[in-house]
Amino acid sequence: MASNQSHRMRRRGLKIAHFIGLFLAMSVICIPGLWIVLNSFRPTVEIMAKPPVWIPNDLNLDHYRAMFGAVGEGGVPVLTYFRNSLIISVTSTVIAILIGMAGGYAFARYRFKGKAAIFIALMVTRAVPGVALSLPLFIIYARVGLIDTHIGMIVTYVAMNVPFTIWLIDGFFRQVPRELAEAAEIDGCTRWQAFWRVEFPVARSGIASAGIFAFLTSWNEYALASQLTRSVTSKTMPVGLLDFTSEFTLNWGGMCALAVLMIIPALVLTFLVQKHLIAGLTFGGVKG
């Protein structure tokens, strides 16, 4: 009896500890983001208030108005940055997916000598730190006139995204049974037709999530963009974020507003792909 009761007590204790632990972890995960969102609606006076104002009593859209009107402090051309980011990210994603599909298909469907070595060699190119790569790229781009252009950034981001895209797409093609394509070939399709009619439709959603992942990488990249873009003609939003800082002051509210603008597309897209992303990574990794 007694042992039974202590057992039950312990189980309840564990349950409570589990709940508290989970609650704390989720708070730590969510609060920083929510705080940014909250501050983007608060006037600067309230953000800077000492003692702090905990319960916001004046929420407004001033920072957003200043941001889009480009009339606020410093007049940061946010819309131009947004357009640059969009052009660069979308174009580089489309190209990276095409190249990644070819590469991923090669790894998933063909056996060849040195496959593992080639795979790692491709991956290693992704590991080169952005800053270290930006130095020689800066020198080359300056010579050929690609500094501060959309093309320069697009080429850079395609190269940055291709290794990881290949990894993901390889994983998705592996999930498509080889027999499917073989059956189509027996029925008289060429390999090219078999790919587009059978394998591509099955792996399509997976490829789409690889695309979203590539998009997010370009959308969020800073180390290379901060050196290879110079002016409003090609600056992307992560670089534009720094426009809100000056030598001694920081426009926290304005920065928060731009942050929210940057997060919204990322948020929506990540929710769309979360399931596929995990599947792609684990299949590519475990069942290789």
Add this chain to the structure above:
Amino acid sequence: MKLGKFPPWLALLMPAIVLLAAVVLVPLVLSFYSSFTSYKLTKPDTLYNWIGTFNYQKAAGDIYFWTAFGRTVLLLTVALNLEMVLGLGLALMVSKVTRGQRLLRTMMMFPMMFSPILVGFQFKFIFNDNVGLVNNTLQSLGLTTTAIPWLVDAHLAMFSIISAEIWTSTSVFAILILAGLYAMPQDPLEAAKVDGCTPLQSFRFVTLPFLMPFIYIAMAIRSLDVARAYDIVQIMTNGGPARRTELLWTLIGRTGYVDAKMGYANAMGYISILLAIFFTVYFFRKLTAARAELGMAL
């Protein structure tokens, strides 16, 4: 489709190989060459001024370089291990939840969407000594009356940076380990229970070995991207104050662009590249090994 005399796999890989050779390999060769010259951005002619291994010798004798190097390795070791442990804990907690798991999973992915530069800014704000969330909370709770200089004191600044780094990347581990927990067959666990294993034992000897490949996938993915920490540090402290949080990457950036000493920066850059490549190859090998082991077990 005619693919010429190439084998088809090579033709398919060609675009990727050509592109990566042009955008990554050629620049790396150039930076390797220029690390042997006294190249300065402001004087283009110096690109042809061969000075041998002078830059490397200079780096080898540069105390700032070695401090930054040590600090980078320390940061990566501490951050990656903590992320792994926290991610494991988080995944285990979420997997035990019976209701609302989907929502928790979605929340767990929240930090992954944030651009590292945004994370840097966000934590710079949170740890701000005057208006930051942390100090405001501590002061309102009456725990302290002074403004703690989170980003100014050397140890506290490193702590703040590591917190930011862990906040963004723990979810990568958590998500992948959770995927591993879902994929895990239940029979061995039940067998262990029948054989009288304590929960701790069955975790140590059954669950953990099964999760190892997933942990290595997460490590491999992270190792591709470790230099993302640069963005965070760049905006939080920019290596300062007075180089107290200087990492290899911030040092390289400053030497190359602010001081315009490209040759020297490239020499240091090369050392950081080798470090990154070492990490990546190491984890990919671990991954292959773990995969082989699992393949036999299944």
